[in-house]
Amino acid sequence: MTMFKRRIFYALALLVAGSAFLVSCNNDDDPVVHLDPVITITPVGDTAYLHPGDTVNYQVNISADDDLISVKLTSEIGGSQAIVLDSTLAAGNRTFNYHLNLIVPAILPVGTTGKFSVFAATDYQSTIEDRYFEIIPPATSMSSHQGVMLQAQADGSTSANTNLSFYSASANERFTLNQAAEDANAAKIDVVFTHHSVFKGTATNAEMSFQSPNEQNLVQMWNEMPGFNYAYNKDNKNQTYFKTLTNVDWDNLSYEAIQEKVGAIGTMTRIRGLNDGDYIGFMTEGGKYGIIKVTATNVQHNPYNASTITFDVKVQD
Helix, strand or coil, X not given: CCHHHHHHHHHXXXXXXXXXXXXXXXXXXXXXXCCCCEEEXXXXXXXXXXXXXXXXXXXXXXXXXXXXXXXXXXXXXXXXXXXXXXXXXXXXXCEEEEEEEEECCCCCCCCCEEEEEXXXXXXXXEEEEEEEEEXXXXXXXXXXXXXXXXXXXXXXXXXXXXXXXXXXXXXXXXXXXXXHCCHHHHCCCCEEEEECCCCCCCCCHHHEEEECCCCHHHHHHHHCCCCCCCCCCCCCCCCCEEEEECCCCHHHCCHHHHHHHHCCXXXXXXXXXXXXXXXXXXXXXXXXXXEEEEEEEECCCCCHXXXXXXXXXXXXX
């Protein structure tokens, strides 16, 4: 190889090496984007207006692209601060879920304000989300509705538009499956009535149920329904808790007596086995207590959605 050719060869080699170095450096310099953790709190309203002694139900869902290292929940009521939860998470956790029933002390004066805060952090980013509430004068009124009839769950496009399976106790309104999918209606609904069984053979009252509108069981039921695979959206629905009651003095229930009779509601979101004469206590997502008195059940097997339940209801306003 001549001297001139050697010089060209070495120049080309240096040029190729330099290009590879530049590409490598450029790749190394690409910034890694670390996003803030995403905090979702329901109810989604910025401010809740509550009565002394009310319970507000907060559902907290956190997700992150990086591992979460810390989650902290705090409350501030009338200037008094408290740590609700202070958690250090193990490596590998990128989601965090928490349900809180925050009870407003009954002794708080009207006009008192409060705040509930959620803080989440990764090694790179952190974020905080707040919810506020204000104490308003105590409510003493209640509503009473008689002869409410609900039909069992839709099993096709026709019944999805006709069967009134969803109920708002506070508004005393009924909704079909299609209507319940709309956000404005979903925000009102407290109760879903179903008559469904995994054992196809006989129809009994044991298969009748009241369910919280956001129950995962409803998602599964409509998703697995033969010939009608419906994508039920539970994420825009309310949370309702149920409790079986006995020895209810129905005629003498008052605003205070309803809450006293229901007592500690617990965490049951689906109650099965509904019969004539049953009393079912419930608490809505807004913290209102109510009692359902089952007055009639009509059990049908073929089709299931021909079944009905009729009841009276008394609920705090």
